[in-house]
Amino acid sequence: MAKTSQAAGLHRASLAKLHDLDAALELMYxxxxxxxxxxDDYLAKQGLSRPHHRILYVVARRPDIAIGALIEILGISKQALNRPLNLLLERKLLTSKRAPEQHRSKLLRLTAAGQRIEQRASDHERKVMRQAFERAGASGTAAWMAVMEAIADNN
Amino acid sequence: MAKTSQAAGLHRASLAKLHDLDAALELMYxxxxxxxxxxDDYLAKQGLSRPHHRILYVVARRPDIAIGALIEILGISKQALNRPLNLLLERKLLTSKRAPEQHRSKLLRLTAAGQRIEQRASDHERKVMRQAFERAGASGTAAWMAVMEAIADNN
DNA sequence: GCCCTCATGTCAACTATGTTGACTTGAGAA
DNA sequence: TTCTCAAGTCAACATAGTTGACATGAGGGC
Known part of the structure; x- marks a missing residue:
């Protein structure tokens, strides 16, 4: 968990471009x-990291999601989910309860504390995006979205 | 190394948007x-992965780079560089030789085989970008770049 | 020649994030 | 009662990174 925000490699390296699209690859990175x-800096201060944030992010947007569905969305194994999920439950950032009729699955929900952390972490990310979009204007933002959708849906 | 290209989590999840910028966060992801x-699929078939590609990518664009400079650019410790770098040397995808006058540092260079793998891996990435840019046109591409530069230079 | 510095190399121990495989538990359904 | 299914857990492993400590080998200063 990067403490060394001033460390090497955090400035953009200036590499010769072998192909005209190399700049685009580096911009994605x-x-x-x-x-x-x-x-990530904020999360590290909370003793959390990116996988925890991903869980919080999804549960925030799918209250009462079951564990199996969460595994599906995150694209990891239940064993990989186990540790970060249990940490969030122990810390009372998440609650799990049996469904009223469907007792086979457990439903996850954010607590107030979990909502606060999810929101603050995501706010850091949204702030960066907002500033970039403000400079680009509405049409630039729309163009960015269109390009990113094409990249994301490539597979 | 993901074999299961059809596995869960590879389709874009449809999550409720709590904030108008949530779509942007997910598009970055x-x-x-x-x-x-x-x-990554191509690299996995070669028995390589992302860190190896990052090394090959940088050395391709900075022939005769010293190890210390490579560490700087990659932003990792020399111990972390050690394993992937030695693998690339063993596989003869990279060569290292002493500098003619500055014997203290070793200079890295791609072999023909290393160049081929670097190029093919990067080609997969450039192909995705090219297709997205073709759809977006020149002005959309320029707008995308401007937004990404603002995001990248945030820190 | 002797010592200091500097780039590199290497060993050990550790953390974090993921994997597969095997097994248990507990609830519902046939 | 038995079968199925969601969830939980344990072990072993792979990968990618970290710090700390120490070794080696080449140049430079004196």
């Missing part, structure tokens, strides 16, 4: 870095 | 995924 850097 | 998916 450094863009992800730029968006997540402050959020 | 799935965008990175979409760009790297095929390249």
């Amino acid at each position: 450094y863009g992800w870095r730029g968006m997540t850097l402050e959020a | 799935y965008g990175w995924r979409g760009m790297t998916l095929e390249a």
Whole structure:
């Protein structure tokens, strides 16, 4: 969990471009870095990290989600989910309860504390995006979204 | 190393949007995924992965780079660099030789085989970007770049 | 020649995030 | 009662990173 925000590799390296699209590859890399850097710092201060945030993010947007559905969305195994999920339950950032009729599955929900942390972490990321979109204007933002959708839906 | 390209979590999850910028956060996540998916599959078939590709990518663009400079650019410790770098040397995808006058540092260079693998892996990524840019046109591409630069340079 | 610095290399111990496989538990349904 | 299914748990492993400590080998200063 990066303490060393000033450490090497955090400035964008200036590499010769072998292909005209190399700049785009590097922008994807450094863009992800730029968006997540402050959020990860905040999470580290809470003793949490990106996998915890991903869980909180999804549960915030799918209250009463079952564990199996969460595994599906996150794309990890239940064993990999186990540790971070239990930590969030122990910390009382999440609650789990049996469904009223469907007792086979457990339903997850954020507590007030969990909502606060999820919101603050995501706010760091949204702040970065908001500033970039403000500079780009509405049409630039729409263009960015269109390009990103094409990239995301490639597979 | 993801074999299961059809596995869970690889389709974009449809989550309720709590904030208007949530779509942007998810596009960054799935965008990175979409760009790297095929390249990572290709690399896995070669017995390599993302860190190896990052080394090959940088050395391709900075022939005769010293180890210390590589560490700087990658932003990892020399101990972390050690394993993937030695694998690439053993596989003869990289060569290292002493500098003619500055014997203290070793200079890294890609072999022909290393160049081929670097190029093919990066080609998978560039292909995704090219297709997205073709749909967006020149002005959409420029707008995307401007937004990504603002995000990347946030820190 | 002797020592200091500096780049590199290596060993150990640790953390975090993921994997597969095997097994248990507990609730509902046939 | 038995079968199924969601969830939980344990072990072993792989990968990618961290710090700390120490070794090696080349140049430079004196």
